[in-house]
Amino acid sequence: MSQITGATIGMFDGLHKGHQYLISQLKKQSEKALVVTFVNHPLWVVTGLRQPQLLSTPEEKIEALTSMGVTPILLEFDSTLRNMTGEEFINMLAHKYGVNLLLFGFNNSIGSDRCRLDADQRLQASTGVKITRAGELPGDTVISSSTIRNLITSGDIDQATNLLGRRYAICGSVVHGKAIGREIGFPTANIVVNNSDKIIPAHGVYAADAIEKDGRKFRAVVNIGHRPTIENTVTPVTIEAHLDDFTGDLYNQSLTLQFIKRLRGEKKFASLEELKSAIANDLASARAL
Numbered sequence: 001m002s003q004i005t006g007a008t009i010g011m012f013d014g015l016h017k018g019h020q021y022l023i024s025q026l027k028k029q030s031e032k033a034l035v036v037t038f039v040n041h042p043l044w045v046v047t048g049l050r051q052p053q054l055l056s057t058p059e060e061k062i063e064a065l066t067s068m069g070v071t072p073i074l075l076e077f078d079s080t081l082r083n084m085t086g087e088e089f090i091n092m093l094a095h096k097y098g099v100n101l102l103l104f105g106f107n108n109s110i111g112s113d114r115c116r117l118d119a120d121q122r123l124q125a126s127t128g129v130k131i132t133r134a135g136e137l138p139g140d141t142v143i144s145s146s147t148i149r150n151l152i153t154s155g156d157i158d159q160a161t162n163l164l165g166r167r168y169a170i171c172g173s174v175v176h177g178k179a180i181g182r183e184i185g186f187p188t189a190n191i192v193v194n195n196s197d198k199i200i201p202a203h204g205v206y207a208a209d210a211i212e213k214d215g216r217k218f219r220a221v222v223n224i225g226h227r228p229t230i231e232n233t234v235t236p237v238t239i240e241a242h243l244d245d246f247t248g249d250l251y252n253q254s255l256t257l258q259f260i261k262r263l264r265g266e267k268k269f270a271s272l273e274e275l276k277s278a279i280a281n282d283l284a285s286a287r288a289l
Contacts (some may be wrong), residue, residue, distance in 0.1 A: 003061040006030025006101040007073075008134075009110060011145070012037045014055030015064045016106075018143040023068055025134045026103045033070040035095060037061060038077040045077055052149055053199040055168070056175040073097060086111030086119065090127045101130045137245055153264040155202035159221045167209075170198055171237075174250040177240065184276040186283075188223075188240040189250045191257070200224060200237065201259060203266045207286035210243050218243040219289075221282045224258055228268035228277045244283060260289050 008026050011084035012019050012035065027033045031103050039058045044050055044066070056064065065072040075081065084092070089111050092097040109115060115123060120131045137143065143163050151160040152168055160168050172243055177190035192198065210220040220241045227238060241257060243250075263282050268273040 004033045004101055005032045005098045006103055007034040007036050008101045008103045009036045013145040014164055016143050016163050018137050020135045022105055022134045023070060035065050035070050035071050036073045039074050039152040040077050042077045045082055054197045056206050057195045057198060057255050080148050083112050085113045086115030086123055090129050094129050098226050103132050103134055106136050120165055149199055152199050155204055157259045157262050169256055169258045171256045174255055184272050184280045186242045187258055188242045189255055191239040205282050207263055207289050210241050210257045213254045219286055220262045221286050222286055225266035
C-alpha cells in the first residue's frame, strides 16, 4: 500500500490558529504532510500592487512550518500558476511531489476556474487524488490573516497575539542612529527591518522581548514612528529599541522583536527631560508584563 502523502494549499500568512488547526488535521490524515504555499502573495500578481504586506516572510514561514512537523513547499506565484485550472494544479502536485491526498480548508477554492466544494468529486475522479475538506476551527471567532493585519496596523497587539497563537515579531539589522538615547541614559538599537514587505505595527511605544541571534533575550521598550521630540520635520519611520539591562555592542547584528503590548501612542514632549521621564515609566510598565 502506498504512503499517504497529503497536502494543503494556501498563502498561510501568519500561520495563525486557523491555519494551525487545518495543518493538525492534515497531519492526522497523512503519513507525510506537505504544506504548499507561496513566496509572494497571489494578490501581488493579480493586482500588480505590493499589497497586502506580510505577517510572515518566506524564511519565517519555512521555520514555522518545519517546527510544526510538516514539509513546506514554497512556490513563486506567477502567471503560469495563476492560469492553471484546479485540475492542472492538482496534477502538478501529484506528479512533482507525489501528493495523493489533498485537504482543503472548509471554504477554499483552487485554480483559475475557482473550483470550490461542489467540484471536489469531479477533481478527485479526474486526478486520482483523494480530496477532503477540513472542519472549521471550533468556537465563534472567525480568524483571518487580513483581520490580524488590521489589528497590527492599528496597534491592537493583544488581540493579534490571541488570533496568531503567539507574539507577532519583526527581525532586522541594528544600524547607527543619532545616539540621542545614549545621551539621556536610554541607549537604543536602531533597527532596519530585513524585508520591506513585512507589516510594521502602528506608531507608538511597545513592550517587547528583544532576542539576539544567539538566543539571549531582553525585555525592551520599542518606539515606532517619527521621533517628534527629536526631529523638527516629518522623517521616515524609525524603529528604536531600548534593551533593559543590556551592555555591549549590537551594531550590524540581527535582532528580533517580539511584541507584547502597546503601551501608548507616540507623543511629542516639551523637552528631553520629559522624554527621559516617559521612557523610564514605559520601561517600568514593560518590566511588569
